[in-house]
Amino acid sequence: xxxxxxxxxxxxxxxGTKALLFDNVGKILxxxxxxxxQIVNEFGWVEHNPTEIYxxxxxxxxxxxxxxxxxKSAIAGVGVTNQRETAVIxxxxxxxxxxxxxxxxxxxxxxxxxxxxxxxxxxxxxxxLNLSPYFTAAKIAWVLENVEGAKRKSDKGQLAYGTMxxxxxxxxxxxxxxxxxxxxxxxxxxxxxxELIWDKxxxxxxxxxLDCLPEVCDSDAHYGDTDFExxxxxxxxxxxxxxxSHAALFGQRCIxxxxxxxxxxxxxxxxxxxxxxPLFSKKGIVTSLAWGINHKVEYVxxxxxxxxxxxxxxxxxxxxxxxxxxETEALAYxxxxxxxxxxxxxxxxxxxxxxxxxxxxxxxxxxxxxxKAELVKAALDSIAYQxxxxxxxxxxxxxxxxxxxxxxxxxxxxxxxxxFQSDILNIPLRAPDAEELSxxxxxxxxxxxxxxxxxxxxxxxLQTKLYNxxxxxxxxxxxxxxxxxAVNMILK
Numbered sequence: 001x002x003x004x005x006x007x008x009x010x011x012x013x014x015x016g017t018k019a020l021l022f023d024n025v026g027k028i029l030x031x032x033x034x035x036x037x038q039i040v041n042e043f044g045w046v047e048h049n050p051t052e053i054y055x056x057x058x059x060x061x062x063x064x065x066x067x068x069x070x071x072k073s074a075i076a077g078v079g080v081t082n083q084r085e086t087a088v089i090x091x092x093x094x095x096x097x098x099x100x101x102x103x104x105x106x107x108x109x110x111x112x113x114x115x116x117x118x119x120x121x122x123x124x125x126x127x128x129l130n131l132s133p134y135f136t137a138a139k140i141a142w143v144l145e146n147v148e149g150a151k152r153k154s155d156k157g158q159l160a161y162g163t164m165x166x167x168x169x170x171x172x173x174x175x176x177x178x179x180x181x182x183x184x185x186x187x188x189x190x191x192x193x194x195e196l197i198w199d200k201x202x203x204x205x206x207x208x209x210l211d212c213l214p215e216v217c218d219s220d221a222h223y224g225d226t227d228f229e230x231x232x233x234x235x236x237x238x239x240x241x242x243x244x245s246h247a248a249l250f251g252q253r254c255i256x257x258x259x260x261x262x263x264x265x266x267x268x269x270x271x272x273x274x275x276x277x278p279l280f281s282k283k284g285i286v287t288s289l290a291w292g293i294n295h296k297v298e299y300v301x302x303x304x305x306x307x308x309x310x311x312x313x314x315x316x317x318x319x320x321x322x323x324x325x326x327e328t329e330a331l332a333y334x335x336x337x338x339x340x341x342x343x344x345x346x347x348x349x350x351x352x353x354x355x356x357x358x359x360x361x362x363x364x365x366x367x368x369x370x371x372k373a374e375l376v377k378a379a380l381d382s383i384a385y386q387x388x389x390x391x392x393x394x395x396x397x398x399x400x401x402x403x404x405x406x407x408x409x410x411x412x413x414x415x416x417x418x419x420f421q422s423d424i425l426n427i428p429l430r431a432p433d434a435e436e437l438s439x440x441x442x443x444x445x446x447x448x449x450x451x452x453x454x455x456x457x458x459x460x461x462l463q464t465k466l467y468n469x470x471x472x473x474x475x476x477x478x479x480x481x482x483x484x485x486a487v488n489m490i491l492k
Contacts, residue, residue, distance in 0.1 A: 005076040005452055008064075008236075009443035010057060011436065012082045012164050013244060014103065014266040017056045019064040020439045021075075026447065026458040031436060032064040039100060044348060045108050047100035050088045053164070054171045061228045072232050077450050079240030079442030080223075081247040082164040084187045087139035089161045091153065095175055098159065099147050101167075102139040105267065105306055107348050107357045109138025112145070112206070119205055126192045126199050128278060128287030130355050134304065135189035136163060141206040157211035163188065165241050166214045169223050172238065177224030180214045182297055183246035186289035191216070193278055193289055196297065218292035219246075220449035240446030244438040245269030246291055249300065251441030252406040252432070253459045260394065260402055262387050263437070264409035264417075266313075267351075268305040270390045272398060273298060283393045284353025293445070301397060303352030303390030307345040308383045309411050314347070315379055321372050325410075328376050332416040335377035340365040342486035343378040345386075350487075353393045359490045365482070383411065384421040385483040391425060405429045408437035423471035424480060433463040 006029070009020040016035035023029055034056040039047040065072055085104035090097045102108065110133045116123070120131040129135055140161050144151045153159050160170065163184045169177050185191040185198075190208060192199040198213050217223065219242045225235035242250065245263050249271050252261040257275040262268060271290070278287050278299045290298040307314070312328055315321045322328060342365050344350075349357035363378070395402055405427055411417055412431045422429040434440060440462070447453035 004074050006070065006074050007443045007447045007452060008061065008075055008078045009439040010061070010078060010080045010168070011244065011439035011442070012053060012057065012080070012168060013438070014083045014105075017053060017060050018436065018439055019060040020436055020443065021064055021068060021070065022443050022447065024452065026444060026453055026461050028434060028436065028440070030064060030068045032060050032067060034060045034063070043108070046103040046106040048086065048103055050090070050097045050101045050167055053101070054168060057168060058229050058231065062231050065231065073234070075232060075236055076452055077236050077446050078226065078238045079444070079446035080165055080168060080238060081242050081244045081438045081442035082168065082184070084163060084184060084243040084245065085134060085136050086164050087136045087143065087161065088164060088167040089140060089143050089150070089159055090167065092158055092160050095171070098150055099143050101164065102142065104134060105348055106139065107133040109133035109142045110357050112138045112141045116205055123189065123202055123205070124280070126194065126202060127189050128186070128193045128280060129189045130284070130286055131189070132355055133357055134351065135187060137189035137202070137206045137208065140208055144207055151207070154209050154212055157209060159212045160214070161208070161212050162214045165243070169238060169241070172226035172228065173224035178214045179217050179223050181217055181219040181221070181241040182289040182292040183219060183243040184241070185216045187243060193287065193299070218295060220293050220445050237450070238446070239449040240442045240444070242291055242442050242445065245271055245302070246300075247439070247441030247445070248408050248437040249273065249290060249441070250445060251437040252408060254406060258398065258400050259406070260391065261406040261408065264308050264383065264407060264411035266308070266310045268308040268383070268387060270303045270387055270394070272301045272394045274301055274398060275299065279398065281393070281397045283397055284355055285390060285393050285397065286352070291445075301394050303393065305386040305390070306348050306351045308386070309409070311343070311345045311379045311382060312411065314345070315376060321376060328380060329414045329416045331373045331376040332380050335373040336369060339367070339370055339374040339377070340482055341370050341374050341378040342483055343375070343382045344486050344490055345379070345382050346490055352390050354487070354491065356491060362486065362490050364486050364489060380414065380417045381420060383417060384424050385480070387421065388424050388480065402427055407431050408435060410435055418467050422467040422469045424476060426469045426471070426476060428469070429467040430464045431467065433465065
């Protein structure tokens with residue numbers, strides 16, 4: 001192990017971009033964030049400006065280094081983690097995007113998926129994913145079909161399309177590297193997870209040109225070098241690249257078959273490590289690649305929730321019920337425990353295990369006694385219920401009973417939510433003190449790949465808080481059945 005060396009972690013998430021600095025034993029020395037604009041139109045389509053995100057990436061690294069006043073020459077390498085499924089398409093000759101990034105939350109590709117319904121089982125058998133506008137393929141197809149000149153350029157191989165990691169790596173390496181990792185590739189719906197290649201047949205179904213796709217690499221491979229537009233004195237290698245949820249799984253050290261983590265971000269990803277062979281679900285959850293490390297891939301079962309932290313943002317920004325997200329914990333404890341208000345936050349349809357992009361949100365069960373506190377509590381409860389739905393399916397599909405849930409993300413600071421999650425699942429829940437598990441996972445993967453970190457010892461830096469279930473069986477069953485009834489109202 002080398003001393004006086006730092007690893008830089010970039011976490012490009014849905015709401016913003018974080019830069020984190022880790023010392024020679026993997027401890028976080030500091031973090032800085034820069035948010036970016038959420039572009040939402042009258043149809044509910046969600047976009048980001050890729051150029052803004054790249055500029056923010058450079059700016060946030062500069063801000064971090066200046067704030068910490070460290071020796072820049074001691075930065076040895078970089079790990080990158082990113083929001084997944086979001087599609088970015090740019091012109092190879094100019095390096096400029098031809099359209100805004102279409103965000104994973106955006107369901108505008110629904111009609112494209114509808115056209116391909118007869119191929120749904122075929123697509124699932126090769127990609128492990130249910131046919132859905134949630135994934136990248138339908139978003140790329142939408143751009144090719146709706147942006148003037150895009151299809152012509154695509155057919156000639158003049159475009160590059162990828163997920164946010166590919167875009168950042170391309171820009172950070174000044175166009176020298178056009179790569180992605182196994183975890184991100186497995187979330188596009190055009191990657192064959194059995195053969196570990198872009199699937200030509202499925203690409204053809206979506207009108208996607210193989211020549212416009214990035215090279216797929218191990219998550220701990222060398223992705224090129226960057227000096228962050230001259231911020232560093234010399235280029236350093238990018239060595240850890242993973243989608244944010246996969247990076248969190250790695251950061252949580254869920255490296256054994258059957259271990260599960262839930263990331264509470266804008267949306268949520270619930271992942272179960274299933275080892276070196278894929279298992280294909282028939283009950284609404286999907287199969288992805290966890291990562292490729294040391295030339296070996298591992299697989300996961302995964303379920304996704306569109307609105308978790310975004311539900312809290314909705315309370316604050318759209319309903320003006322709260323002025324700060326931290327208020328939700330006290331309000332939930334304040335609420336009448338007998339209130340039976342349910343919120344099903346299907347603002348852009350329902351993800352796993354229902355996969356209904358047409359579903360609309362609902363609030364039900366209100367009485368004259370339902371006030372602000374009860375609505376806030378219902379919003380927090382909806383997060384826990386959605387995650388419970390997915391975990392119950394995973395247990396059934398994998399044929400095991402979960403003994404512990406590991407969690408991460410900003411909303412895990414909410415003690416009401418964490419306790420309710422443990423109660424409704426009836427299992428212990430372990431929440432790390434650090435909320436930056438995605439950034440930690442990518443940085444640790446980079447540091448391990450560069451032999452700066454010891455694979456066994458580096459994870460010992462993470463401290464956790466344990467929540468144990470304490471709810472009576474009858475109450476648990478009654479509450480969960482009420483949730484299922486509410487969901488059924490919007491699925492009819």
